Amino acid sequence: MAEKTMLEAVHDAMFEEMKRDERVIVMGEDVGEGGVFRATEGFVAEFGPNRCVDTPLAEAAIVGVAIGASLNGILPIAEIQFADFSHPAFDQLVSEAARLYYRSNGTWNCPITVRMPYGAGIHGGPYHSQSVEAFYAHVPGLKVVCVATPHDAKGLLKSAVRDPNPVIVLEHKKAYRLYRQELPDEDYTIPIGVAELKREGSDISLITYGMMMHHSLKAAETVHEQDGVSVEVIDLRSVSPWDKARVLESVKKTGKALVVYEDNFTGGFGAEVAATIAQDGFDYLDGPVTRLASPDVPIAPFAGELEDFILPNPEKITTAIRKLASY
Amino acid sequence: MTAVKEAPAALKLSDEQLLEMYYKMLLARTLSIRQRLLQRMGKGAITYSGEGHEAAQVGTAFALRPGTDWLYTYYRDIGVVLTIGMTPAEVLTGFFATRDDVNSGGRNMPSHFSHKRLRIVSQGAPVATQCPQAVGTAWASKLRGLDEVAAVYFGDGATSTGDWHEAMNFASVHKAPVIFVCEFNQYAISVHYKKQMAVENVALRAQGYGMPGITVDGNDVLAVYEAMTDAVERARGGGGPSFIEAKTYRLVPHSSDDDDRRYRTKDEVESWSARDPLVRFARRLNEMGKLDERREKEIAERVASEVDEATELGEGGARPDPESALRPVFVEEKGS
Amino acid sequence: MVSVKEIPGAMGLEREQLLDLYYKMFLSRTVAQRERMLNRLGKGPFAITGEGQEATQVGATFALRPGHDWVLPYYRDIGVAITVGQTPRDLLLALLSKSEDISSGGRNMPSHFSEPKLRIVSGSAPVSTQLPHAVGVAFAAQLRGSDEVALVTTGDGGTSPGDTHEAMNFAGIHKCPVIFVVENNGYAISVRWSQQAAVPDVSVRAAGYGFPGVTVDGNDVLAVYGAAKEAVERARSGDGPTLIEAKTYRMVPHSSDDDDRRYRTREEVEAWGKKDPVVRFQKWLEEHDLVDRRKLDEIQQLAAEEIDEATEYAENAPKPAPESALERVYAD
Ligand SMILES: Cc1ncc(C[n+]2csc(CCOP(=O)(O)OP(=O)(O)O)c2C)c(N)n1
Numbered sequence: 001m002a003e004k005t006m007l008e009a010v011h012d013a014m015f016e017e018m019k020r021d022e023r024v025i026v027m028g029e030d031v032g033e034g035g036v037f038r039a040t041e042g043f044v045a046e047f048g049p050n051r052c053v054d055t056p057l058a059e060a061a062i063v064g065v066a067i068g069a070s071l072n073g074i075l076p077i078a079e080i081q082f083a084d085f086s087h088p089a090f091d092q093l094v095s096e097a098a099r100l101y102y103r104s105n106g107t108w109n110c111p112i113t114v115r116m117p118y119g120a121g122i123h124g125g126p127y128h129s130q131s132v133e134a135f136y137a138h139v140p141g142l143k144v145v146c147v148a149t150p151h152d153a154k155g156l157l158k159s160a161v162r163d164p165n166p167v168i169v170l171e172h173k174k175a176y177r178l179y180r181q182e183l184p185d186e187d188y189t190i191p192i193g194v195a196e197l198k199r200e201g202s203d204i205s206l207i208t209y210g211m212m213m214h215h216s217l218k219a220a221e222t223v224h225e226q227d228g229v230s231v232e233v234i235d236l237r238s239v240s241p242w243d244k245a246r247v248l249e250s251v252k253k254t255g256k257a258l259v260v261y262e263d264n265f266t267g268g269f270g271a272e273v274a275a276t277i278a279q280d281g282f283d284y285l286d287g288p289v290t291r292l293a294s295p296d297v298p299i300a301p302f303a304g305e306l307e308d309f310i311l312p313n314p315e316k317i318t319t320a321i322r323k324l325a326s327y
Numbered sequence: 328m329t330a331v332k333e334a335p336a337a338l339k340l341s342d343e344q345l346l347e348m349y350y351k352m353l354l355a356r357t358l359s360i361r362q363r364l365l366q367r368m369g370k371g372a373i374t375y376s377g378e379g380h381e382a383a384q385v386g387t388a389f390a391l392r393p394g395t396d397w398l399y400t401y402y403r404d405i406g407v408v409l410t411i412g413m414t415p416a417e418v419l420t421g422f423f424a425t426r427d428d429v430n431s432g433g434r435n436m437p438s439h440f441s442h443k444r445l446r447i448v449s450q451g452a453p454v455a456t457q458c459p460q461a462v463g464t465a466w467a468s469k470l471r472g473l474d475e476v477a478a479v480y481f482g483d484g485a486t487s488t489g490d491w492h493e494a495m496n497f498a499s500v501h502k503a504p505v506i507f508v509c510e511f512n513q514y515a516i517s518v519h520y521k522k523q524m525a526v527e528n529v530a531l532r533a534q535g536y537g538m539p540g541i542t543v544d545g546n547d548v549l550a551v552y553e554a555m556t557d558a559v560e561r562a563r564g565g566g567g568p569s570f571i572e573a574k575t576y577r578l579v580p581h582s583s584d585d586d587d588r589r590y591r592t593k594d595e596v597e598s599w600s601a602r603d604p605l606v607r608f609a610r611r612l613n614e615m616g617k618l619d620e621r622r623e624k625e626i627a628e629r630v631a632s633e634v635d636e637a638t639e640l641g642e643g644g645a646r647p648d649p650e651s652a653l654r655p656v657f658v659e660e661k662g663s
Numbered sequence: 664m665v666s667v668k669e670i671p672g673a674m675g676l677e678r679e680q681l682l683d684l685y686y687k688m689f690l691s692r693t694v695a696q697r698e699r700m701l702n703r704l705g706k707g708p709f710a711i712t713g714e715g716q717e718a719t720q721v722g723a724t725f726a727l728r729p730g731h732d733w734v735l736p737y738y739r740d741i742g743v744a745i746t747v748g749q750t751p752r753d754l755l756l757a758l759l760s761k762s763e764d765i766s767s768g769g770r771n772m773p774s775h776f777s778e779p780k781l782r783i784v785s786g787s788a789p790v791s792t793q794l795p796h797a798v799g800v801a802f803a804a805q806l807r808g809s810d811e812v813a814l815v816t817t818g819d820g821g822t823s824p825g826d827t828h829e830a831m832n833f834a835g836i837h838k839c840p841v842i843f844v845v846e847n848n849g850y851a852i853s854v855r856w857s858q859q860a861a862v863p864d865v866s867v868r869a870a871g872y873g874f875p876g877v878t879v880d881g882n883d884v885l886a887v888y889g890a891a892k893e894a895v896e897r898a899r900s901g902d903g904p905t906l907i908e909a910k911t912y913r914m915v916p917h918s919s920d921d922d923d924r925r926y927r928t929r930e931e932v933e934a935w936g937k938k939d940p941v942v943r944f945q946k947w948l949e950e951h952d953l954v955d956r957r958k959l960d961e962i963q964q965l966a967a968e969e970i971d972e973a974t975e976y977a978e979n980a981p982k983p984a985p986e987s988a989l990e991r992v993y994a995d
């Protein structure tokens with residue numbers, strides 16, 4: 001067992017996958033020098049410049065080239081420096097990677113992994129803070145995971161690399177160096193699409209993912225101590241596919257659901273979760289399915305005061321829990 | 328500026344190969360005409376074809392090794408896929424969107440070719456998205472130490488897209504063994520090339536990426552073949568990518584949904600009909616003493632019967648099971 | 664005494680103008696240094712500057728009519744912003760993201776310049792998205808029959824995105840009055856030019872769009888100015904776009920988050936330090952007897968005072984009201 005940050009876990013996951021399977025390569029901007037977040041530190045020394053490849057500054061090419069390489073015996077892990085810069089590659093992700101398998105009636109598949117640091121709370125301004133999971137989770141053919149702990153990051157990234165489908169791995173960048181966690185020494189994976197109970201509870205089901213999971217745990221602690229309210233925190237970890245069964249099972253037990261997500265309120269992935277609970281879990285409910293998210297403004301303004309104002313945080317979550325608990 | 332190159336008469340092609348080229352061109356032409364006819368009869372929802380492009384398509388594809396080299400075609404490339412080895416029936420089952428359509432099982436539009444064994448990679452509709460993918464496939468060959476090359480096809484309109492630029496740049500920086508083939512037919516649907524670019528020969532752009540670019544007469548199959556052979560050899564030998572601009576003309580509307588009388592004159596179309604690549608190649612072969620009337624007739628008969636047979640197969644093909652529309656979205660276990 | 668205008672290489676500028684050029688370069692340098700210092704002191708979370716690129720930025724922009732022509736700068740362009748009229752105060756208010764920050768009211772990152780009055784169009788962070796905008800601005804000027812031109816800058820990495828190609832192609836077809844300036848400093852963060860493109864000079868690409876492209880010494884302010892002046896004249900007279908590639912060097916890390924020792928040697932940085940464009944132009948002015956020590960002191964003193972005043976002002980300015988984060992998502 002070794003204590004690792006999430007960033008180290010991401011590094012190790014790729015490193016170990018590249019050791020395990022020589023078809024695996026990483027490609028992206030600045031990855032040769034270790035990447036702007038240092039996720040590929042030492043890769044060129046270990047694997048050479050042909051397996052840790054600096055690309056031109058061109059995201060459509062990064063994803064498009066990765067798709068083509070994946071059809072010819074290479075398993076690319078493409079890094080998009082910030083999720084905000086995946087938009088130039090939207091066409092390659094949505095029209096190509098996602099549709100290739102279906103449109104060829106199952107003859108061509110595209111085993112690429114696209115890593116993207118995402119999320120706000122780091123003074124990134126409107127272009128280094130976006131949550132992009134809802135865009136991609138909307139698209140059949142893409143798998144999307146959102147990781148925010150070292151253990152999950154490593155296990156899910158490995159699953160992504162081994163998955164025969166295109167998988168987008170969204171790594172919450174505020175969680176990169178948040179804390180250290182003991183990780184097993186042996187190889188392990190975490191299945192895509194399986195949620196994890198991060199805290200057990202009986203009064204309210206709080207469904208979340210990404211950085212909001214950490215904030216939600218804090219809020220759950222607070223209401224437990226101060227109000228005696230018992231909140232169950234479910235970390236989805238994957239948003240496509242997502243673990244509906246686990247969520248409904250919890251709501252059945254608690255009768256109340258609070259969905260917390262960092263993205264804009266309207267059309268964020270939590271809206272899908274809320275709609276599913278409302279439709280399939282209606283009989284279990286003792287209160288309104290509640291959503292807490294960022295208001296509908298571009299995420300995120302740069303100034304600390306502005307950014308703090310819009311993002312959900314433990315205090316806002318605490319307030320939302322209390323309101324729902326009093327129902 | 329790269330000059331339009333005349334093909335040297337002497338090429339190392341055997342008589343059989345020359346006739347094979349002619350046969351593929353005629354097959355492409357005949358099959359295209361058949362498709363358009365079937366569409367007008369209400370037997371298919373839409374058709375795309377490339378009458379007029381046969382020299383560019385067959386001439387380039389002929390320089391590749393079927394099943395070894397990779398192809399990223401676009402919707403006009405009936406001549407390419409037939410040359411690589413797709414059968415007329417495989418093309419027509421795509422048109423009829425049958426259950427057993429090798430391209431997509433009725434999921435993709437017709438002429439969006441895909442054939443795994445022949446390494447023809449499935450094609451989307453957004454123009455030029457195939458360009459970076461082809462670069463990736465070629466680059467993978469290089470990384471793996473293989474001598475496979477990739478050829479990617481597109482029209483003049485495609486050269487305006489960001490994907491095309493990013494692909495050209497990536498290919499040249501990483502010396503990927505890829506050949507970019509532009510079927511320059513002067514129009515992107517109704518948009519004339521003068522509104523698409525401010526240069527006469529788009530091959531000029533290749534120098535901006537440090538790769539050779541050549542403009543050839545795309546209606547001269549031998550000139551095209553020669554340019555492609557050069558480019559393929561360079562790619563195979565580690566010399567990196569090339570760009571070939573084949574000047575040609577689409578003699579038919581963009582698709583069955585298009586009425587080209589809206590944007591071009593009859594005179595213009597006729598003047599290009601006079602340069603029909605098929606007629607021209609037949610005449611050339613005749614002059615070379617390789618194609619007499621008897622051989623020509625034989626080939627025409629063979630083509631006609633093949634196209635008839637394919638039509639029957641396509642028309643009689645099983646319809647897809649409606650519920651199969653729900654599959655296959657994800658690969659369930661690790662594919663190749 | 665020979666007229667200044669006849670000095671070879673003076674590009675027809677008068678002494679006052681040459682001194683103004685120098686002042687703007689010097690001021691840009693000083694603001695940049697102050698920004699990085701304030702960031703190190705923990706007063707602003709992020710700084711991104713362009714020490715070493717002042718000749719390119721100021722020289723190119725100097726060929727414009729400020730407030731009449733349009734500029735679409737990128738994050739490295741303190742020199743562009745200063746030359747069209749943003750003040751150190753404006754820049755430092757943005758650095759510290761104060762409510763008076765004219766560029767964005769604290770919403771955008773520092774060095775994402777914007778000011779409608781000066782016709783500086785607000786830019787984003789995705790590299791080169793400003794290029795199609797610049798073409799659009801120029802296209803509109805052309806459609807309206809105005810003689811305004813647009814100048815847009817990007818880095819060498821900025822030549823790779825599809826947006827750059829689409830913008831240049833459009834500009835070529837419609838002969839838009841736009842000047843593309845590539846500040847080729849040899850790096851996109853850590854990625855060298857040789858990994859970015861397979862050609863030594865990116866200006867060769869212009870021919871593929873049907874307009875002229877030139878490569879100039881980006882550390883020679885007069886050479887850059889000369890090239891830009893010619894490009895502006897072409898654009899204004901209806902002859903369409905020009906691509907100017909200015910070869911230069913970023914003497915500092917990419918941003919306050921970057922450690923450039925990871926990817927380049929100190930010798931390389933020092934060698935470029937010897938070609939410092941501000942020092943180089945100062946020497947040129949001295950060699951041609953256009954300034955003496957006293958005059959230089961005066962200019963430098965003026966810049967220092969301006970920066971100090973701006974720092975004090977910006978530090979004491981109010982922060983934006985948190986609720987203002989909700990405003991201005993849509994125009995009324
Ligand atoms: C990105 C994108 N934009 C628009 C279209 C619609 N469209 C289909 S074909 C076409 C014209 C393509 O012209 P060109 O590349 O010259 O090829 P040609 O059809 O002439 O062979 C257009 C605009 C598309 N398919 N993809």
Ligand SMILES: Cc1ncc(C[n+]2csc(CCOP(=O)(O)OP(=O)(O)O)c2C)c(N)n1
Pocket residue numbers: 029057059081082085088739788789790817818819820821822824846848850851852913917
């Ligand atoms: C589309 C996009 N991808 C990636 C980034 C992250 N990024 C910011 S600056 C930069 C390098 C830009 O280099 P260059 O254009 O050469 O300008 P320079 O910083 O050297 O002045 C990168 C990769 C971005 N901002 N936008």
